Amino acid sequence: MKVKIVEVMVGMFIVAGVAALFMLAMKVSNLSSLSDQVGYELIARFDNVGGLKAMSPVNAGGVRVGRVVSVDYDQEQYEAEVHMVINSKYNRFPKDTSAAIYTAGLLGEQYVSLEPGGEDAFLKDGDQIQLTQSALVMEKVVGQFLFSKAAEGPASK
Numbered sequence: 001m002k003v004k005i006v007e008v009m010v011g012m013f014i015v016a017g018v019a020a021l022f023m024l025a026m027k028v029s030n031l032s033s034l035s036d037q038v039g040y041e042l043i044a045r046f047d048n049v050g051g052l053k054a055m056s057p058v059n060a061g062g063v064r065v066g067r068v069v070s071v072d073y074d075q076e077q078y079e080a081e082v083h084m085v086i087n088s089k090y091n092r093f094p095k096d097t098s099a100a101i102y103t104a105g106l107l108g109e110q111y112v113s114l115e116p117g118g119e120d121a122f123l124k125d126g127d128q129i130q131l132t133q134s135a136l137v138m139e140k141v142v143g144q145f146l147f148s149k150a151a152e153g154p155a156s157k
Contacts, residue, residue, distance in 0.1 A: 040088060040126075041086075048134040050134075056109070057112075092122050094119040094122060098131035100113050100133035
């Protein structure tokens with residue numbers, strides 16, 4: 001009888017471990033909050049979105065206010081077009097709100113950060129954010145640094 005109790009306890013421990021790993025995987029992959037968000041859509045255009053993808057968070061003041069719905073490339077204006085759904089309870093972003101792409105955490109998850117402006121009129125469904133700042137691409141920054149060091153020439157002693 002004692003052997004059965006030990007086997008049941010070990011089985012429960014393994015099931016709890018698998019469940020914990022599953023929850024960790026959902027949290028890391030950003031799939032834990034796959035809910036149909038009710039809200040309004042905003043569009044922003046960027047020169048470079050880096051690794052931004054659908055389901056990435058949209059934050060304002062460090063608070064998640066929405067999600068990226070899709071990232072497309074506009075072949076006429078040669079820019080990336082980001083469609084975001086903002087939760088309907090956050091419906092007071094001024095028309096001169098700016099959007100920037102930042103990187104968070106050790107895994108490098110990218111997100112859109114909204115910085116409210118000062119206008120009296122507010123963004124509504126389908127509006128486009130005019131002020132944007134593209135993602136910082138580390139390869140480009142390192143390349144520019146190395147190029148500038150090479151242009152300086154050898155250091156004189």
